[in-house]
Amino acid sequence: MGGQALLGLVLSAAGALLVLATRQGSRAGAAAGFVVAALATTGLGVAAIAPLALFVLGSGALTRAGRAAKERRGLIEADRGRRGPRHVAAKLALPALCGLLGLLRAAPAEWLALAYTAMLCGAFADTAATETGPLGGNTVLAISHGRLERLPHGTPGGVSGLGLAAGAAGAAAVALTAWLPGLLPSGRGAAAAATAGYGASVVESLLAGTALGARLGHHGRNAALSALSAGGALAARALGWAG
Numbered sequence: 001m002g003g004q005a006l007l008g009l010v011l012s013a014a015g016a017l018l019v020l021a022t023r024q025g026s027r028a029g030a031a032a033g034f035v036v037a038a039l040a041t042t043g044l045g046v047a048a049i050a051p052l053a054l055f056v057l058g059s060g061a062l063t064r065a066g067r068a069a070k071e072r073r074g075l076i077e078a079d080r081g082r083r084g085p086r087h088v089a090a091k092l093a094l095p096a097l098c099g100l101l102g103l104l105r106a107a108p109a110e111w112l113a114l115a116y117t118a119m120l121c122g123a124f125a126d127t128a129a130t131e132t133g134p135l136g137g138n139t140v141l142a143i144s145h146g147r148l149e150r151l152p153h154g155t156p157g158g159v160s161g162l163g164l165a166a167g168a169a170g171a172a173a174v175a176l177t178a179w180l181p182g183l184l185p186s187g188r189g190a191a192a193a194a195t196a197g198y199g200a201s202v203v204e205s206l207l208a209g210t211a212l213g214a215r216l217g218h219h220g221r222n223a224a225l226s227a228l229s230a231g232g233a234l235a236a237r238a239l240g241w242a243g
Contacts, residue, residue, distance in 0.1 A: 008041025
């Protein structure tokens, strides 16, 4: 095992222990997160840990922000927001697949890194919007009965100005942490990943209020978010916008 791969495993283990120490995830969730991080760092390079760490630790911090207010309004997640293996699988299974494909050299590394980053951008944009939106007011805008209406927070498909802004900031932050350590070789690639991830998170939010969104369920929509994020970024690459 090379030194870079070993470093990636050490960082992955450290991250899993931090998740446990801060009670951001269950033991099974932390173990699943370690597998994701190990695949990402060994398949895509040690730099892949940076955007993943921002997503995982940032999501935990945003979940805790304003917890009392969220609890009073019934908007806190089950088990006080601690992530289990199902949460990890829903948002990180496809990014982990990018790492596995990289490890197997089954696809070009630059394409895998772009798809991986875009999926993390979308996941963090979604979490940032969901966790920050309730702190800005009591209502959201949602499409109901064919028209745009103001409805209570927690309404499927609802979006708020603060949530949209937080989602955009989250996607940009993840893209930046992928670009600065060299996982993505260009600012154009980072911009494409952030744009694709953020756009997919908005689509996922709107989808949640539809019959299809209800059939997919929460975890199914998260998986769809990953696929849309990667597809958008790779399409940009194919068109020469993310080279």
